Amino acid sequence: MSADRTTRTPWPVAALVLFTAATFLSVTTEMLPTGLLSSMSRDLHSSEARVGILVTGYALMVALFAAPLGRTTARVRRRTLFTGALAGYAASNILMAVATVYPVAAVARLAGGLTHGLFWAMLAGYIARMVDPARLGRAMTLVFTGGTLAILLGVPAGTALGIALGWRTAFVALAGVSLLLVLLGWRILPDLPGADAADDLSLLQVLRTPAVTVVVITTAVTMLGFFSFFTYISPFLLHAGVNEQGLSPVLLGYGVAGAIGLFLAGLLIDKRPRVGMLGGSVVLTGALVLLAVGRGSVALAVVGCCLAGMALNSLALGVQAATLRAAPPGATDTASALNASAFNLGIGGGALFGGLVLDSFGVGALPLVAGVLVGIGLVGVAAGRRTGFPATVPL
Template identity: 40%
Template sequence: MSTTTMAKGRALPTSLPWSGLLALSAAAFTAVVTELLPAGLLPRMAPALGVSEAQVGFLVTGYAVASFAGAIPLTVLLRGLPRRPVLVGTLLGFAASNAVVALSSSYGLTFTARLVAGLTGGTLWAMLVGYAARMVPAERRGRAIAIVLAGITLALSLGVPAGAALAQVVGWRAAFGALAGLAVLLVAWVRWRVPGFPGEPPGARLPLRRVAGLPGIPVVLSVTLLLLLGHQVMYTYVAPFAAHAGFGRTGLVLLVFGAATVAGIWLTGVLVDRCLRPALLGALALCSAVMPVLGGFAGTPAVLLSCVALWGVAFGGAPTLIQTALVDASGPAHADVATSLQTTVYNAGIAAGSLTGGVALEHLGAGALPWTSLPLVVGALVTVVLGRRHAFPAVRRRS
């Protein structure tokens, strides 16, 4: 039996290239831990840098803003370069920025290093999904993307807590030093197991506006925005909502949600290549069904935790399904630019959702959060239902 298939002159394995995909997943893991680790180390970093805990929190904000601002222009600037050197460059950027944070006693220098890390992260997120899609045949694209994006889930559920625990034992500087070392090791792994791909030749590079206007792309981006808006309204303020429900153990709520997202991404990896559209409709319908139950019955702990688990399963799988639909719509050749657009929309959804939830919390109280989230998630569901022709077809395109 043949072990390869051909795609534009390149032989692709019919079995999944696990080592290469896990290297990309580890890169995603490193990016998420790099972004969020300062949030768990505020009391430890503030005295060492001579600033308030709020200013240390701005190290996370600065990273996010740089990632948001840099994803599209850097992707467009670098799209003609060979892909593996760009990937290696992003990992070296993480290594350098984390090493500076580990050694710096200056808040200004630390903040600058975090901006560099954010620019690096925006570039990495724009290329990871497209890279995975080019490593496998079209019929295995969804599962490959699920493997890569599992790095995000593992970082949130295990990586960030482990980094915070390591900082308690050996100090926060050593934790950032370990992240720098991990990025260097990843460079070797990528060079060993991740195949090289050429950049886009000049004649094949669609302008940014044309990629954004490809059939299906605006619909996929709209679903991304609506889902992230609805999700962040609740997730950002899960602590005050749990307190409102009379359940003060926020850590347990977050643990249930995190474990459920791991189950969700595993389930998605099984389903995505066979039934992307039904799986996404099911995930969004589940999110939509959970919100009114939380709004009316969260005062019962079993109901609260069950709903949070269902919400985690649904949300854990949704990004992989949406990303796969995006690559289907753009084609692997334009996936980096399309994903840079989605990265920007994703971050905008996080920021706007957190703001919307904060306004609802301040003026209406925590009990209003599920009802604020509900129309946004339902909007994402309706958009998928209506986007049958190009964005979420019943039969996937295999380009």
């Protein structure tokens, strides 16, 4: 990649902190309705189930449009595209805050899903152009911390604000943060160009690259398996014997374990990425097997959930870094967009598939089915030694 299309420094602190704040905003925006379902359903005159669909529809828009949006906007200057995505979050959240009927709220969330797909399609490639390749994994670890903090702090804080001052206030607050980040981004971030004609590879051409194919399929299958279980983690924990008052502490433990997993992955991602990927896949598969075998035990359910949280964050970081390194020259944005689509396909598809398993075989079958799918993902990692998941990072 030519020098005029990068502005690499060993560790661009201000830009990475801004990216971290943006991922915090992104994930908080995506997940906030889960904590405000009851109050939103009352004001929008819809059932909680219909309001819950706003989360699923959001993920579906990312799955369907992240890759095409990333490809369509490949030549747009990166700072313009990044701040435009943040402005899109602001518009979506403002529309959500003023919605008085369900259809308007649905439009707001679908627009937010498009913004989310665009944001994640271009984020990793932008970072890759700014950071020394030897430190790319550590940079991604820092940025992904924003998503972890969103689950641990952002969604609970937004929920508390929404309960205290009304759910619309929470979305207005997110819109305000979005606009602040737009201003900071325009001031702090380098104004890098998009792709040029030499980088004009189609989605299909990038997807046909053996290393990208392995990573994208592994991502989709693994996330499909995990979210077929995690979407229904609350009924599973209740079935295992955890009482309703114990759900929040268990989920907090899941989040803390995820932060630990992200830290551990960050130690390996730049020097031994394959070790981190294999370790995360083995632990996640083992955690689901443990949950399947010990589904009547509260202790095993808690341990299994925490292990799963730790492994998932490790894998999320690992597949993102693997995607950047597997991409053909000049196609990091397109490859990242494909991986974002695969990730969200797993989220939305997992929710649907897990629901079918739940209705047909009961809650106890969820971790077993999820374990089989995640195990297939483990096979993909193991088989990808010469393609998407090499033992070391070429410098």
